Amino acid sequence: MGEAGVPTVVGSPAHHGLDIRQRRRGAALANRVSRAIVAAVALLVVCAAPAVAAPGANRDEPAARIDTVTVSNPAPTRNSAIDVFSSGWAPGTAVAIALGDTELRRVHADAGGKVRTDVRIPPDAHAGFGALTVTGASASGVPQQIVTGLSVVADHAPGSSPHRPWVAISLVLALATVLLLASQRVEAEKTRLAG
Numbered sequence: 585m586g587e588a589g590v591p592t593v594v595g596s597p598a599h600h601g602l603d604i605r606q607r608r609r610g611a612a613l614a615n616r617v618s619r620a621i622v623a624a625v626a627l628l629v630v631c632a633a634p635a636v637a638a639p640g641a642n643r644d645e646p647a648a649r650i651d652t653v654t655v656s657n658p659a660p661t662r663n664s665a666i667d668v669f670s671s672g673w674a675p676g677t678a679v680a681i682a683l684g685d686t687e688l689r690r691v692h693a694d695a696g697g698k699v700r701t702d703v704r705i706p707p708d709a710h711a712g713f714g715a716l717t718v719t720g721a722s723a724s725g726v727p728q729q730i731v732t733g734l735s736v737v738a739d740h741a742p743g744s745s746p747h748r749p750w751v752a753i754s755l756v757l758a759l760a761t762v763l764l765l766a767s768q769r770v771e772a773e774k775t776r777l778a779g
Contacts, residue, residue: 651714652668661738662707662736662738662739663706665704668700670718671696671698672722672728673698675695676692676693678690680694681707681718683714686709689701709733714733
C-alpha cells in the first residue's frame with residue numbers, strides 16, 4: 585500500500601520511492617555498524633598498547649611490583665608480640681617499624697629487599713584502630729612508607745577472663761522462655777473457654 589491507502593504496483597514510481605528509502609536506511613545502518621566496529625578496534629588497540637609496552641615486557645626492564653607489609657595478628661593485645669613481614673626495600677638499608685608515633689623496631693632489609701621481624705606492642709598503646717607503618721628506602725632508592733591497620737585490643741587483668749555477658753544473656757533467654765510459656769497458657773485457656 586502506498587500513501588493514503590493507495591495500492592502500489594511493482595515498478596511504479598511510488599514503489600520505486602520505497603525501494604530508495606529502504607536502501608538509504610540500510611546504507612545508514614551499515615555505515616553506523618562499520619563506524620562502531622572501527623571504534624571498537626581503535627579502543628582495543630589503545631587499551632592493548634600499554635599492556636604491550638608495560639614494564640617487564642622487555643627482559644631488560646624490571647617487572648613492576650607492589651611493595652607490601654603483612655602482620656601475623658591484625659588484632660594484638662597490648663604487650664604482645666607480632667611478626668611483621670615487608671618487601672620492596674633497598675637491600676641492606678634500615679627500615680623503621682612504628683605503631684602511630686612510637687617506633688617499635690629498626691631493622692635492615694635482607695639481600696632480596698625483605699624484612700621479617702617481630703615487634704612488641706607497647707603496654708601503653710592506645711586501644712582501638714591504629715596504623716602500623718614501615719618506613720625506609722624503596723628498592724629504587726626513593727623514600728617510602730607502607731601502612732597497614734592494626735586493631736589493638738585492651739589487655740585483661742592477669743588471671744581474669746575477658747568480660748562476656750553470659751549471665752545477662754542467660755537471664756534474658758530465661759525471661760523470654762517464661763513469657764512464651766505464659767502466653768501459650770493464656771491462649772490455651774481462651775480456646776478452652778471459647779469452645
